[in-house]
Amino acid sequence: MSYTNSSKKKVALIDCNSFYVSCERLFNPKIQNVPVVVLSNNDGCVISRSTEAKKIGIKMGEPYFKVKDLVKKNNVQIFSSNYALYGDLSRRVMKVLKGFTDKIEIYSIDEAFLDLSHIKDEQVENYGKQIRERVLKWTGIPTSVGISNTKTLSKVANHIAKKNKAGVIFLKKNIDTILKNFDIADIWGVGRQLSKLYIKNGINNAYKLKNISNTWVKKSTNVLGAKTVMELRGIPCIDLETEETKRKSCCVSRSFGKKVESLDKLKESITTHCLNAAEKIRTDKQTTRAVTVFIRTSPFDKNRKYYSNSITIELPVATNNSIELVKTAISGLKKIYKYGYFYQKAGIILSKLRDASEKELNLLAPILENKSKPLMRAIDFTNAKYGRNAISIAQAGISNDWKMRREHSSRIDTASFDFLPKINI
């Protein structure tokens, strides 16, 4: 095992601070230093909080209705999520980061790992500062930077950097002291189930997990658990994934704004979701071989019986044709729909995705292959130009009552001139 090599390795995790809140703040100077919260779809849960909102005691993932009193009392600014805006700003941030190195893994909408092995130890903290400053200056988004030997340790470093004024931590010395104070549940890769198991066995901080026996962790968890332990020891096991890969499955689902009983309304929503999913995979030049439809009632409603079901239908030939996929999805929906339930959510998953260019092995393929490619292209073009769902199919319906609630949307559109700030002279 080459310890010298691995100890030279340096990986940085750049994480945007309260990303969605920061995005909203960019276009709204009035909410700079006040508590701000962004809600999930349907205004369901809190998914981003400013530091002021955290201090008040609003917790991550909490249902909005449970914190409404806190919100009112403290005059918290509320926003429905605007993913078009966040996606656009995310692209800008990542573009700036790519300017530092092409050895980059875009890990999520607001996080990226950078390989900084080429920077000397003495300089790396300063380099981290430069990254922060440039991202802030060029995009307006504040970030935190954690640097260490492995991805897992850089996550730890980032966690600490978030609470540190400088915003940059290079974790190299005194790692054990830090790990002793690091909660087991905050470790990357340790979720609810694993932390329960670890705590039951007296492992309640990162230092104890680091020093657990290999045999025990392999026996009690799985390879991922073992990798986490190795990474805490400073031995890199989780590689940087610098290649951008296409997705393997594509899911579109929504909760309803209002509970839905009728098959017709479920059909409308499944059709809408299916059209969106089909458009997504066409954008990525992919086809699918399997369609899953699922519906469920609310798991929180104790007064009504719970029902949840799904069905997966394999397609004889890989396709990305909207009309064919909708037909398949609706036939599946009819099989799992049960009368008499109040449905809360419906969705569709396209799986077994592959490149559209891959040759179909099925002999019938040339006959079955849709002749509607020009039609799909026309639909995609029009929807890109005039907004999603500008062209839809009749089955998607025009009734509105099951659709999402977004009562607090900022409606900012970075692609529209109307939203540029105005200066009065």
Added chain:
DNA sequence: TCTGGGGTCCTAGGACCC
């Protein structure tokens, strides 16, 4: 009244084959 959405990977266990 009101509890998100979209992914990936791993594993156990069944089906099947020889």
Added chain:
DNA sequence: TCTGGGGTCCTAGGACCC
């Protein structure tokens, strides 16, 4: 009388992430 067992592939479900 005696009724195998190892390998591979696939899938559903679970756990994790943000």
